[in-house]
Amino acid sequence: RVVPVYALKFGFNDTFKGIVKRPGQTKLDFSQLIVSGTMAGLFQACITYPLELIRTRLTLGPAYGAEYKGILNCAVQTYKQEGLLGFYKGLTPTIWSGAPYVGLQMSCYDLFIRKFSKPIEDATGGGATGRTAAKLTCGAISGITAQTLTYPGDTIRRRMQTDGMCGRPKIYNGMMDCFWQTVSKEGYIALFRGWGTNCIRAIPGAGIQFLAYDTFKTLLVG
Template sequence: MGDGNGEDNKSATGTAPPTPQHSKSLSAQSIAKALLAGGVAGGVSRTAVAPLERLKILMQVQGNQKVYTGVWQGLVYMAKNEGIRGMFRGNWTNCLRIVPNSAVKFLTYEQLIRLLSYELKERGGDGQMTPGLRLAAGAVAGTIAMSATYPLDMVRGRLTVQVERTGNYTGILHCTRQIVGQEGLVALWRGWVPSVIGVIPYVGLNFAVYETLKDTVIQMSDVTHERQLSVWTRLGAGAVAGTVGQTVAYPLDVVRRRMQMSGWSGAQALHAEGGKAVVYSGMTDCLTRTVREEGIKALFKGLWPNYIKVVPSIAIAFATYEKLKEWMGVELRISS
């Protein structure tokens, strides 16, 4: 995913990095290994921050009735009322979604960058990737991955938000059947539009900032090949990338989550007033009503626990992905 230069540089361990391929196509083995690395990276990173992910969603969908008022208070409240198991509620579904999502996202980004570099060289250029090209490739990769796994995100959101006193879903398949049976098949895609709009800057900035920061470190240090970058350097770059991307896209994430809960009585205790579940007619209605009834700050509910979640999550995902690729001997990096 970074920018190998194809030279016979030695890594910090004294091992020469594999020579990058510059053709348009990838071998089936490279694709399989990259998908595995991306999937594992996604599962590990999300599980590590699962309680914070659940707290973020609960804070996003609660209305003026404040149940969760802060990170520590929210975590203690969940642990006290639902136990450790409750803190990880929805994580299994989240992993079922994030593993293929992460796998497709990383592989798509790598292949897009590979194709762009190839085309630039064919036109007489040096194949260097600019921040803008990385942003565009990341945006496309994120959109494809998110769209392919969106129904699982919808189900995960419902399972995550429900609590024992209001919940009525017993598992992934039961939740899916209930949503389709009671709200129609299209309900599985509720909130997809703000998700697409939000994923463009979020994933795009994640990749662009991460890759650009790595390049900057290499240029400003004695490092001659990105394989010499320490894990801590990669974690730091991933943390900055995740924070920037999430800040820009967060309001749309709030809208997406509220639309997913729209009309569902199981979330009544969290975001309903007067005994009725809130129903939104669309993205614009959800956005305007949220701001009108709760103020502009409502679009950033749960942002602080999300920062605490995003910093390690994105960092772990990037670092794990690249280390797994190195361990498996797959090289998708293209020349910068």
């Protein structure tokens, strides 16, 4: 799952950057960065969503009494119980949260690199070490920023992905119904449940993503 998700995300982002760039323009403004990143997130989410759903069900399955024997078994059971559309359950909240998440992550990274790369490089000794530190730091901060602003949508996505799983009755009648049921029964704080753990994961994860992408892009493209 990770390989196609990241490959498509960064690839589409570069493609849309080229589309929104005006003739003679050297640097994209923030609105252009947001648009290109959001469109990248939209296309990536639609293409890879079935893999995301299977990952969520494999992770949360035991809590719902599901006994999956692996990726293929999970896919087969999902198809038998819910049909082809079962693989796209929760796609709407994923688009509403996932596309802006990628848009914010990508645009914030470019913005932070422009603003803070030089100070971070100077503070960490400059050279290759300084550039690495700048990319890791800016990537981590952009990941946390995007995660925080879009996390409620991610909570709704996960709940809808497991709704009706293993033949259980469906609880939610769509994205907004899931939102209002969550808020009315558990309060707004429930929308941010698990945020801290996700941020701890996002700090190294987002930083390494951008560092790896920039490094390999430089090696392969120049």
